[in-house]
Amino acid sequence: MVKKKNVCLVRVSTDMQETISQKTAIDEYITKNKIIIDEYIEEDGVSGFKTKLENRKGLMYIKKMALNGELDKLVVFNLDRIGRRMELLGFITLLDECGVKILSATEGCLNEGNATDSLINSIKFWTAEYESKKISERVKAGKKATALRGDFMGGVPNFGYDLKDKRLVINPIEADIVRFLFNSYIEFGTGATLDLCSKKGITKKGKKWTRTKLLKTLKNSIYRGQKELKNGDIPHDESLRIVSDEVFFKAQRLISSRTSKKKGNTTKFVNKSNALFEGLLYHECGDGQIRKLHVDYTSSNTSKDQDYRKLTYRCSHCKNYSKNDIKVQKSYGGIRLHRDLENLILEQMSNITYDDIQEHYNKGKNEDLKDLESSLKMSKKTLKKKNVALSNAQKEIEKIFMNESSIDLETINTIVLNLKDEIKVLEMKIKGLKEKIDDVKSQQINLDLLFDRFKNFGTLYGNASNEKKKVILQQVIDKIVFYEDRVDIILSV
Known part of the structure; x- marks a missing residue:
């Protein structure tokens, strides 16, 4: 026993x-x-x-x-x-x-x-x-009131700020570093920004910047004057602003595009080699599937000092075909390929007008907004019903305690708990939908900036170094696909 x-x-x-x-x-x-x-x-x-x-x-x-x-x-x-x-x-x-x-x-x-x-x-x-x-x-409520007054809410001040008289104030030297991080990330991406920080000796309070630290900094809304509270409220304090909304939202869009998956392919900035079209090239395999071409790392021509025009790209899938199998081109490269592709891109970019971009953008934007706003409206309606149901359930508990209800306490308690969980999920969903709607609305700024930057694409591209050319191409091109009889250049704009 x-x-x-x-x-x-x-x-x-x-x-x-x-x-x-x-x-x-x-x-x-x-x-x-x-x-x-x-x-x-x-x-x-x-x-x-x-x-x-x-x-x-x-x-x-x-x-x-x-x-x-x-x-x-x-x-x-x-x-x-x-x-x-x-x-x-x-x-x-x-x-x-x-x-x-x-x-x-x-x-x-x-x-x-x-x-x-x-x-x-x-x-x-x-x-x-x-x-x-x-x-x-x-x-x-107390924390929100404290934030609205501009008083410090405790903890360690964010990088870029000091604590003075129980209030956050901008640290000019650190604020310049924050602006540099935003601008460099927008221009070059994560890897190049971290390299520049290392070369220039730029640290975060004496410690090296890492990818995690960099992205966490770029995502923090305090740098546009908004300190987010745990309950989801975001009081605004213009005295805390270090970067403009234009710069902040552009960084958010680039973070999303560089780290998320689109159309089944990871769309990240890649800079593992000196290859100009690294991460952009695809081809139609012998089985009809479209697959990405990778820089040929088995050769000795992938160093940063190597002429990018001599680099080759190959298909990992098609390399398995033997000579007797379906005839398909397995690798691409050489000076002629790079020259022809650059000429095709320059020609295509020269034919783009702002009206073309605006029409394409507005069509997609309006469809996205319509879907998001419809989902938001439905979620709010459901949340309202759930809150009414929760209120009624809690009143029923009071009736049980007063012996005025025949419902079992355990049953009504389970209902209350389930409703609370459902309400929490809905509130998180609504917050996420609002953020997505704000992001879609903010993209007009980025569209204008994008067109303004690339309206003289030929001159900009021609004067750029190879490293900058890679950044430019990865900003404007979604993919380049080789078919047996043609090459399709699909622009991200």
């Missing part, structure tokens, strides 16, 4: 004095009631309100012991040390069904077998959750 244990649960508070008080009260209780504790379980760094049961290691361990018939008594300081969520009522019920006595140092036995035990514990959990929610709302 399994020897049952007496376990004591202590949820460590951020207030050390409170934790000591808990332990003192528990010690006095177990001494007075002659209870021998076999095991102490401490939960540190968990919230009784925010942390779900499945993420509470201590409670899950206790649950396992109860189901295995290894637990006799659970001693706690009081019920809210177990948690401040209504879902934990089910945890209490489970322990009760497993014959576990739940003892509180301040409230006595919480499951003595009385008919009113479940009701009383339900009221306690509901009250604790309600109070925690109100406290959370007050804290959020």
Whole structure:
């Protein structure tokens, strides 16, 4: 027969004095009631309100012991040390069904077998959750008010700012570095920006810039005067602005385009070799599929000092064809290929007008906006219904406590929890849709800049170094596809 244990649960508070008080009260209780504790379980760094049961290691361990018939008594300081969520009522019920006595140092036995035990514990959990929610709302409101006043909200100031008289102020030297990072990233991409930082000795408070640090900096809305709060609000403070909206949104669009997948192909800036068309070339394989051509790294001509016109590109798929298989060109390269492609690109770019770009852009933009705004409207409508349903469910809980409802408490509690989860998902979806809509609307700025930059494409391209030519081509070209009888140049604009 399994020897049952007496376990004591202590949820460590951020207030050390409170934790000591808990332990003192528990010690006095177990001494007075002659209870021998076999095991102490401490939960540190968990919230009784925010942390779900499945993420509470201590409670899950206790649950396992109860189901295995290894637990006799659970001693706690009081019920809210177990948690401040209504879902934990089910945890209490489970322990009760497993014959576990739940003892509180301040409230006595919480499951003595009385008919009113479940009701009383339900009221306690509901009250604790309600109070925690109100406290959370007050804290959020306080932080928002602090942000709106422009006061510092704690933590470490972002790079580019100093703390003065409890307010963030721009650090001129670091602000210049931030502007350099934005401009360099837009012009050259991640790798080249990090190389420039290394060559120029530009650091982040003495430490080297990394890809993660760079992208995190570029994505931070504080540099356009917006400090995002955890609840999703973004108060504006123009005194914190370091870069213009035009520069900030252009960087966001480039981050998205350089790291996301489009049409099944990864569209990143690539700069592994000196090959001018690296990452841009595709061809139709013998089986009719379109596949990317890769720089021929097996040859010795891939160094940065090698003339890019002598580099070759090959298809990894078609290299497996033998001489007797389908005849298909497996590799491309040489001075003539580069010259012909550059001439085709220059000719195609010279024929583009702003009206062409505007018409194509507006068509896609309007379709995207229509879909996004429709989805946003539907999501808001659904959210409104879910909030009404949640309000009604919570009112029903009050009726249960007042003995004015015939609905089972466990049933309505499950409904409340599910509705809260669904509302949270909807709120995140709505936030994401709003960001996408703002991004689509902001792209007009980038369109104007793009056309302004490339309206004299021939002159710009002709005067550029090979490294800059690669950047320019990867900005304006989505892919170049070789077919047996033609070459298609597909522009990203």
